[in-house]
Amino acid sequence: LRSKSTGLPDVKERTLIAVKPDGVQRRFIGQIIQRFEQRGFKLVGLKMLQASEDLLSQHYSELRTKPFYPRLLKYMSSGPVVVMVWEGHKVVQTSRTMVGHTNPAEALAGTIRGDFSFHVSRNVIHASDSEEGAQREIQLWFKGRELLNWDCCDQSLTLAV
Ligand code: GDP
Numbered sequence: 001l002r003s004k005s006t007g008l009p010d011v012k013e014r015t016l017i018a019v020k021p022d023g024v025q026r027r028f029i030g031q032i033i034q035r036f037e038q039r040g041f042k043l044v045g046l047k048m049l050q051a052s053e054d055l056l057s058q059h060y061s062e063l064r065t066k067p068f069y070p071r072l073l074k075y076m077s078s079g080p081v082v083v084m085v086w087e088g089h090k091v092v093q094t095s096r097t098m099v100g101h102t103n104p105a106e107a108l109a110g111t112i113r114g115d116f117s118f119h120v121s122r123n124v125i126h127a128s129d130s131e132e133g134a135q136r137e138i139q140l141w142f143k144g145r146e147l148l149n150w151d152c153c154d155q156s157l158t159l160a161v
């Protein structure tokens with residue numbers, strides 16, 4: 001598929017990124033957004049909310065049998081989160097690399113978790129782990145009209161593959 005306006009390949013892969021309550025409390029929203037912007041991804045949705053345990057139980061449904069699951073829901077509903085949808089070439093895989101290992105003790109320096117956190121129970125950020133997971137999570141957190149299709153001035157750079 002090619003964009004009607006630019007004739008370049010359409011890059012529609014999207015992922016859900018969330019600054020978790022500890023990331024908001026520690027004032028990392030700006031630095032986290034900055035990393036995705038400077039990498040060249042396009043922000044197509046953004047909002048701040050305090051998530052209900054119901055929403056979080058759907059978001060983390062795969063983890064419901066884990067021993068830490070009740071604590072995870074309590075943590076994630078304890079304060080506001082900033083949820084975002086970022087778009088671009090291989091954005092799911094690239095953002096997982098940018099975010100780093102789930103356990104901050106194993107996350108490399110230079111990754112978001114490696115730079116901003118030290119414990120798995122307070123690891124600052126969420127990123128979808130697959131394209132299918134991303135689509136499911138985006139539909140869960142956002143209404144269609146909350147996502148914007150807009151042309152970036154540097155599209156010719158970000159789409160040159
Ligand atoms: P992620 O995709 O890297 O966020 O990791 P998972 O999907 O496996 O887990 C979701 C979230 O649950 C993680 O980001 C952590 O916040 C939390 N979590 C995962 N494993 C543990 C654990 O062993 N203990 C605690 N307390 N929290 C965990």
Ligand code: MG
Pocket residue numbers: 127129
């Ligand atoms: Mg996960």
